[in-house]
Amino acid sequence: MKQFSIVLSAIVFMSSLCLNAQKPMTPPKGGTAISDEFLGIFFEDISSSADGGLNAELVQNGSFEYNPNERDGWGPTTAWRLLRPGHSLGKLETRMTDGIHPNNPTYIRLYTERVGHYYDYTGWTGFGMENNGFDGISVKGGAKYDFSIFLRNIGKSAKQVRIALIQPMGWGKDPKLLAEHTFEVDNADWKKYEAELTPSSDCANAALYVLMLTKGNMDMDMVSLVPQDTYKGHGLRKDLVQVLADLKPKFMRFPGGCVVHGGGDGFWNTYRWKQTIGPKEQRLQMKNCWGYHQSMGLGYYEYFQLCEDLDMQPIPILPCGVSCQGANGGWGMKDQAQDAVPMSEMDEWVQDALDLIEWANGDSSTKWGSVRAAAGHPEPFGLKYLGIGNEERISPEFIERFKYMYDRITKAHPEIVIVGTAGPGSHPGNPDYERSWKLADELQMPILDEHYYEQRDYFLTSRQYDKYPRDRKTKVYLGEYAAKDKKLIDALAEGLYLLHVERNADVVCMTSYAPLFARKNATNWNPDLIYFDNEKPMLTCSYYVQQLFGLSSGQYYYGDCVTIHDATHLQAQTVVLNTKERRLYVKMCNAGPDAKEVSLNLSRFKSMKKSAVRTIISGNPNDENNFEQQPIRPVTDKVTARKKDKITLQPYSMMMLAYDL
Numbered sequence: 047m048k049q050f051s052i053v054l055s056a057i058v059f060m061s062s063l064c065l066n067a068q069k070p071m072t073p074p075k076g077g078t079a080i081s082d083e084f085l086g087i088f089f090e091d092i093s094s095s096a097d098g099g100l101n102a103e104l105v106q107n108g109s110f111e112y113n114p115n116e117r118d119g120w121g122p123t124t125a126w127r128l129l130r131p132g133h134s135l136g137k138l139e140t141r142m143t144d145g146i147h148p149n150n151p152t153y154i155r156l157y158t159e160r161v162g163h164y165y166d167y168t169g170w171t172g173f174g175m176e177n178n179g180f181d182g183i184s185v186k187g188g189a190k191y192d193f194s195i196f197l198r199n200i201g202k203s204a205k206q207v208r209i210a211l212i213q214p215m216g217w218g219k220d221p222k223l224l225a226e227h228t229f230e231v232d233n234a235d236w237k238k239y240e241a242e243l244t245p246s247s248d249c250a251n252a253a254l255y256v257l258m259l260t261k262g263n264m265d266m267d268m269v270s271l272v273p274q275d276t277y278k279g280h281g282l283r284k285d286l287v288q289v290l291a292d293l294k295p296k297f298m299r300f301p302g303g304c305v306v307h308g309g310g311d312g313f314w315n316t317y318r319w320k321q322t323i324g325p326k327e328q329r330l331q332m333k334n335c336w337g338y339h340q341s342m343g344l345g346y347y348e349y350f351q352l353c354e355d356l357d358m359q360p361i362p363i364l365p366c367g368v369s370c371q372g373a374n375g376g377w378g379m380k381d382q383a384q385d386a387v388p389m390s391e392m393d394e395w396v397q398d399a400l401d402l403i404e405w406a407n408g409d410s411s412t413k414w415g416s417v418r419a420a421a422g423h424p425e426p427f428g429l430k431y432l433g434i435g436n437e438e439r440i441s442p443e444f445i446e447r448f449k450y451m452y453d454r455i456t457k458a459h460p461e462i463v464i465v466g467t468a469g470p471g472s473h474p475g476n477p478d479y480e481r482s483w484k485l486a487d488e489l490q491m492p493i494l495d496e497h498y499y500e501q502r503d504y505f506l507t508s509r510q511y512d513k514y515p516r517d518r519k520t521k522v523y524l525g526e527y528a529a530k531d532k533k534l535i536d537a538l539a540e541g542l543y544l545l546h547v548e549r550n551a552d553v554v555c556m557t558s559y560a561p562l563f564a565r566k567n568a569t570n571w572n573p574d575l576i577y578f579d580n581e582k583p584m585l586t587c588s589y590y591v592q593q594l595f596g597l598s599s600g601q602y603y604y605g606d607c608v609t610i611h612d613a614t615h616l617q618a619q620t621v622v623l624n625t626k627e628r629r630l631y632v633k634m635c636n637a638g639p640d641a642k643e644v645s646l647n648l649s650r651f652k653s654m655k656k657s658a659v660r661t662i663i664s665g666n667p668n669d670e671n672n673f674e675q676q677p678i679r680p681v682t683d684k685v686t687a688r689k690k691d692k693i694t695l696q697p698y699s700m701m702m703l704a705y706d707l
Contacts, residue, residue, distance in 0.1 A: 070625045074650040077602035080551035083296040085596045086558045088525060090303030092336050092571055093564035098180035101344040102276045102283045105177050108269035110152045111331045116339050122152050125177060132162035132171030146196055146236050146267055149330040153267035158258045172208055172257030182251035184580040190274040194240045197231050200263035204232035210255040211245055224249060268327045278355050289576055289583050294596035297359035299525055299558055300349045306436045307365045309335025316365050319346045319402055336570045350427045363433035367395045367447045371439040386443035396454045403429060403459050433465040440469045440481035452489060465493045465523055472496035486520040497526035502536045505529050505543035507615055511550035521553055526560035532573035534678050535667035537587035538637040541700050544595055545618040545635055559592055586671055587678045590663050594702045598631035600624035609645045617642055630705040636695045646691040655706040658687040664699035
């Protein structure tokens with residue numbers, strides 16, 4: 047995609063300048079110390095972001111655990127179709143006794159009564175099932191794919207099972223064979239079978255066949271097909287991780303969001319991290335609160351591994367024994383529908399947090415550190431942050447349970463930075479917001495997580511952090527926010543707002559846009575930062591604005607280096623110095639219809655080199671990117687660096703100048 051090359055070229059420009067970096071510099075006078083973890087990402091499994099998205103698994107419902115709790119009409123054979131080529135005969139049966147693992151009880155038994163001849167499809171026979179993945183299985187010719195399946199032979203005689211990747215050719219026509227493998231199965235207990243499949247050609251709508259070629263009975267479960275070419279070989283879709291890497295995020299918050307406390311479905315559906323680690327066939331799959339299934343193929347081990355791969359701080363969010371107040375439409379109830387576990391049971395929730403810290407940070411001789419090591423990561427992950435709760439109503443029950451967890455975690459691990467929640471309405475005057483800040487002040491909580499989704503006018507005009515008290519112990523994490531549309535003007539409104547936040551990065555230590563991902567034709571929420579289908583990601587205008595902030599992290603802000611003449615509330619700027627990389631970033635945004643003249647005075651930065659990198663995002667304010675066209679993309683070039691300069695800031699544009707010092 048063209049926008050990828052443009053974005054990557056910008057990164058190459060900046061990286062080339064960074065090669066000249068020397069030892070960290072002493073900042074000139076006049077700067078304000080700010081957070082250099084300003085921009086991160088927030089991943090929640092919403093809009094099919096995990097299965098069918100970031101998780102590179104190509105088979106849908108390969109474990110046969112789909113059920114009606116998740117969606118009306120769903121069941122173990124959802125996403126599967128019965129196959130009987132060559133007039134073969136048989137039946138399939140869903141079973142839940144003596145499965146692979148108690149966490150994964152459901153499997154399929156195939157009863158093959160007759161294996162027919164080649165009447166219907168030349169070369170095709172057998173009895174079995176077909177899976178079309180997530181709106182088709184996209185494969186590339188010559189690429190290698192790892193197939194696996196758990197099989198158990200029922201009976202004494204060995205049986206043959208044929209695996210095939212095919213391209214459908216239309217009604218009445220033979221499917222085109224892309225790749226195949228045949229297993230000889232004689233084991234009476236569950237056994238994992240594996241094969242490498244290499245398709246002969248590209249196919250965007252391939253299907254997977256599992257066919258018994260021998261009369262008799264067979265159990266099957268955990269059918270999997272994963273491309274070998276995943277990001278760093280860690281099982282995540284390479285192109286989707288790459289667009290995250292291109293944001294240069296400093297941290298990742300996960301797994302939610304409403305997913306953390308089950309979104310109001312009850313405590314049975316609360317996300318518990320221990321159920322998402324270990325061999326994938328032993329993980330407890332569950333309903334996703336957004337109305338579909340979570341295979342947990344993307345679990346806590348994969349989240350932490352992704353953070354390590356992208357050099358991000360992990361910020362896991364744990365439930366705190368209080369449910370979502372929106373349970374079963376509870377938002378409209380006078381007292382809402384928040385439930386709380388008895389205080390006598392809260393030690394379990396505390397222990398989950400303590401065990402997570404040990405799993406992430408303990409050496410391999412500890413109980414949970416050894417579990418991490420057994421999974422393939424002997425060295426600790428280095429957990430620094432831990433979130434407790436997400437958008438719960440700040441009720442007396444919540445306060446009691448939060449304090450119980452907070453006190454015991456900080457006593458056992460004072461080195462861990464706790465991130466609290468400001469409740470479901472993160473605006474001054476909202477009762478939950480006011481109660482959350484009262485609690486934060488009482489506990490001297492390190493960080494409080496605020497969320498808000500608003501129309502663009504809010505982001506164009508609101509500057510509330512200018513008035514934030516500087517002597518407060520608690521810092522702000524702006525963990526979820528977005529304008530409620532995805533046009534260029536919305537992205538510029540977010541850019542203006544982020545410039546305001548960055549000016550206040552001494553009190554707002556972290557930010558993350560939300561939601562992050564959405565699968566095309568499977569969206570629960572709009573807008574999102576990155577849309578995708580089976581073939582490619584689609585980057586929004588907001589993505590490119592976010593990227594500018596990710597590329598320009600620093601430790602000091604300077605407020606008197608740039609003058610935008612005749613400025614209104616629709617223009618703003620920041621100057622950020624990164625002393626570690628010896629880089630200076632000037633960002634300016636013009637969300638108005640008129641060009642603005644700008645004066646730069648960077649004289650205090652004595653060692654400025656002769657060239658700078660200029661990146662501009664601009665266009666029609668109502669333009670937006672989609673899968674068919676992407677009119678909004680950053681344009682990057684090199685310009686002469688001058689300590690004193692005059693430039694023109696075009697209408698509806700955002701510009702960043704990056705200087706090497």
